[in-house]
Amino acid sequence: MSLLIIGSTGTLGRQVVKKALDKGFQVKCFVRNFRKAAFLKEWGAELIYGDLKLPETIPMALYNVTAIIDCSTARPNDLYNIKQIDLIAKYILIESAQQAKIKHYIFFSFLNAYNYKKIPLVKLKLSIESKLINSNLCYTIFNLSGFFQGLINQYAIPILDQKPIWMTKEETSIGYINxxxxxxxxxxxxxxxxxxxxxxxxxxxxxxxSKEIIKLCEKISGKKAKITKIPVYFLRVLKELTKFFQWTWNIADRLAFIEILSEDSVFHTSMQDIWKIFNFSIDEIESLEHYLQEYFHKVMYKLKRLNYQKLEEMDESNF
Structure with missing residues (x-):
């Protein structure tokens, strides 16, 4: 089976490429920058030139492809690309997949998306879902809530660097996954x-x-977090103000995600039935505790090595 991975250099995409190669699939990566994607070629993937902002590059990339795994998404701070990539180009991609008789199309969206249609990026994801569902393609849509990897820059690094962590008082609960x-x-x-x-x-x-993640990071790292709390109403006012100027529309779209924070929502659901379908046990899914322990262990080890090298250099300079 030949797979075409869209968004293959991203946080999720690169993991999908690696796992597919490990399982013996023929993997093609739809990329616009061969230099940036060079590591994928080293792994054994084939690089196919394509750019979702240039729809004419899409059809040829589907030649001899059995399934598409779409891991790409526009960044919420890039208004043009949200419209161009996550809507227009994805429509063309789905239509091209129909013509190419692709056997399976996998797409990633948001958990509880229908509750947050006012958020531009979520709204566009729902539009793509609808397009895919109403096509004649065999599809699977995975609804995600958040990745472990995103927590490193948000919480772990600021705690290690003793920099402030900005957060609201609201307590949205999210089922993060590796x-x-x-x-x-x-x-x-x-x-x-x-x-x-x-x-x-x-x-x-x-x-x-957020509080539980910070406490976990503090416990594992042995360092105290510096927390700065921002009222949600302040972010709402800022969001409305940024709508007035075209050059701040990107900021307004990004601030739209505060609606998720302001409702004390739970972005989690029981996975018991899903794990049965996949023949997985709970123990096979990595826990956040283990992930963060591994991260802090590696960081602390590197810091100790650097300090040891500095001490050696100082001793040598004294002779």
Whole structure:
């Protein structure tokens, strides 16, 4: 089976590529920058030139492709690309997939998306879902809530660097999951008939609030976090103000995500039935505790090595 991975250099995409190659699939990566994607070629993937902002590059990339795994998404601070990539180009991609008789199309969206249609990026994801569902393609849509990897820059690094962590008082609970586990499930789904033409939630085994994540990071790292709280109403006012000027529309779209924070929502759901379909046990899905322990252990080890090298250099300079 030949797979075409869209968004292959991203946080999730690269894990999907790696897992697919490990499982013996022929993997093609739809990329616009060969230099940036060179590591994928070293892994064994074939690089196919393509740019979602240039729809004419899409059809040829589907030649001899059996399935598409779409891991790409526009960044919420890039208004043009949100409209161009996550709507127009994705429509063309789906239509081209129909013409190319692609056997399976995998797409990633947001958990509880229908509750947040006012958020531009979420609204566009829902539009793509609708386009895909109404096509004649065999599809699987995975609804995600958040990745472990995003927590490193948000919480772990600021705690290590003793920099402030900005957060609201509201306590939204999110079922974060490791992208490696998402990739593993994604590749396995290609051979499972029960999840074809289905929308599947994909979250971790436990949901976490910001406070709980910070406490966990503090416990593992042995350092105290510097927390700065921002009222949600202030962010709402800022969001409305940024709508007035075209050059701040990108900021307004990004601030739209505060609606998720302001409702004390739970971005989590039971995965018991899903794990049965995939023949997984809970223990096979990595926990956030283990992930952060591994991260802090590696960082602390590197810091100790650097300090040891500095001491050696100082001793040598004294002779």
């Amino acid at each position: 992208t490696q586990d998402v990739a593993k499930i994604c590749i396995k789904s290609l051979a499972i008939k029960k999840i074809k033409n289905k929308i599947i939630p994909l979250v971790g085994n436990k949901s976490w609030t």
